[in-house]
Amino acid sequence: MKNTLLGKTGIEVSRVGMGVLPVGPNQLALPVEEGAEIIRYALEKGINFFDTAQYYRTYPYMSRAFRSSAKEPVICSKCLYGDYDSMKKAVEEARRNLNRDYIDIFLLHEVRSGDFKLREGAWEYLTEARDRGIVRAIGVSTHNSDVTEEMADVRECDVVFSLINYAGLGIRKGDGPGHVQDMEKAIAKCRAAGKGTFSMKAFGGGNLTGEYQKALNYVFSLKQIDSVMIGFGSIADVDDLLLYESGKMPSDYNPDVSKKKMIIEQSDCEGCGTCMKACQSRAIFYNERGLAQIRQELCLTCGYCAAACPVRAIIMY
Numbered sequence: 001m002k003n004t005l006l007g008k009t010g011i012e013v014s015r016v017g018m019g020v021l022p023v024g025p026n027q028l029a030l031p032v033e034e035g036a037e038i039i040r041y042a043l044e045k046g047i048n049f050f051d052t053a054q055y056y057r058t059y060p061y062m063s064r065a066f067r068s069s070a071k072e073p074v075i076c077s078k079c080l081y082g083d084y085d086s087m088k089k090a091v092e093e094a095r096r097n098l099n100r101d102y103i104d105i106f107l108l109h110e111v112r113s114g115d116f117k118l119r120e121g122a123w124e125y126l127t128e129a130r131d132r133g134i135v136r137a138i139g140v141s142t143h144n145s146d147v148t149e150e151m152a153d154v155r156e157c158d159v160v161f162s163l164i165n166y167a168g169l170g171i172r173k174g175d176g177p178g179h180v181q182d183m184e185k186a187i188a189k190c191r192a193a194g195k196g197t198f199s200m201k202a203f204g205g206g207n208l209t210g211e212y213q214k215a216l217n218y219v220f221s222l223k224q225i226d227s228v229m230i231g232f233g234s235i236a237d238v239d240d241l242l243l244y245e246s247g248k249m250p251s252d253y254n255p256d257v258s259k260k261k262m263i264i265e266q267s268d269c270e271g272c273g274t275c276m277k278a279c280q281s282r283a284i285f286y287n288e289r290g291l292a293q294i295r296q297e298l299c300l301t302c303g304y305c306a307a308a309c310p311v312r313a314i315i316m317y
């Protein structure tokens with residue numbers, strides 16, 4: 001696995017990172033040891049960059065995996081809250097539960113248009129934490145091309161974690177859908193400004209997994225991206241990626257996605273109901289929190305709901 005420097009942070013990461021969300025309670029809810037084994041396997045195979053978040057509740061998996069490996073991971077975590085005290089609590093929680101003196105990268109999680117200024121308290125804490133050495137680099141994660149572009153001009157911002165895939169699935173601009181070209185330009189602007197850049201959702205939340213190599217070929221062709229974060233939910237997922245990366249994957253190979261299911265990411269859902277109108281199987285209902293949820297026994301995994309969701313809260317996994 002090739003390594004690369006993340007912008008000017010001095011942090012060296014693998015070209016492919018592991019998104020840890022799939023193993024945790026928000027998605028596959030694997031037993032801790034089983035999820036930890038996937039993380040440990042990825043680390044042993046040369047993937048040293050791991051993305052998580054306070055919201056994902058995956059620290060137990062990571063700490064168990066890292067405890068039993070001689071290799072050193074680079075950890076990225078993030079927090080959804082905008083105020084100083086909540087961010088402070090999130091960083092302390094990560095340090096304590098991951099058993100680390102410092103967290104390599106800490107981000108404002110999922111920054112939307114106009115959101116960065118509203119979260120200035122959290123940002124203030126992050127800059128202090130970096131000055132004190134308990135965080136090495138700070139930045140944002142975002143689905144928005146306009147936010148990505150905005151961060152190019154924020155001096156204190158070290159890294160930007162943006163959504164991009166060849167189909168443009170999930171890219172936002174302002175309050176509406178964005179275009180892949182806008183995001184390409186925005187990430188390039190960040191890179192030119194010296195920010196470390198890494199990307200998420202190369203498979204559009206699982207909806208492009210059927211075109212596995214096309215999806216990866218696109219995102220790895222983008223010279224403005226330092227590292228590509230991929231969500232792994234099994235050892236086989238890691239092996240598929242390693243085979244692709246080795247250049248030995250047969251050109252007609254696509255992973256078997258027949259056993260995958262659709263999931264609505266509760267932290268992203270805004271309860272607008274658009275997916276329900278798109279679902280002819282009537283498989284989606286409002287749960288007790290007023291958010292959309294799928295009745296798996298009625299779902300045909302057709303993906304119509306995912307395409308209709310304005311915030312890409314619906315993923316296949």
Ligand code: SF4
Nearest residue numbers: 269270272273275309
């Ligand atoms: S369309 Fe998306 S945001 Fe709206 S209710 Fe469905 S999952 Fe939630």
Ligand code: SF4
Nearest residue numbers: 279299300302303305
């Ligand atoms: S994948 Fe198809 S059947 Fe399943 S919930 Fe979405 S629209 Fe309905």
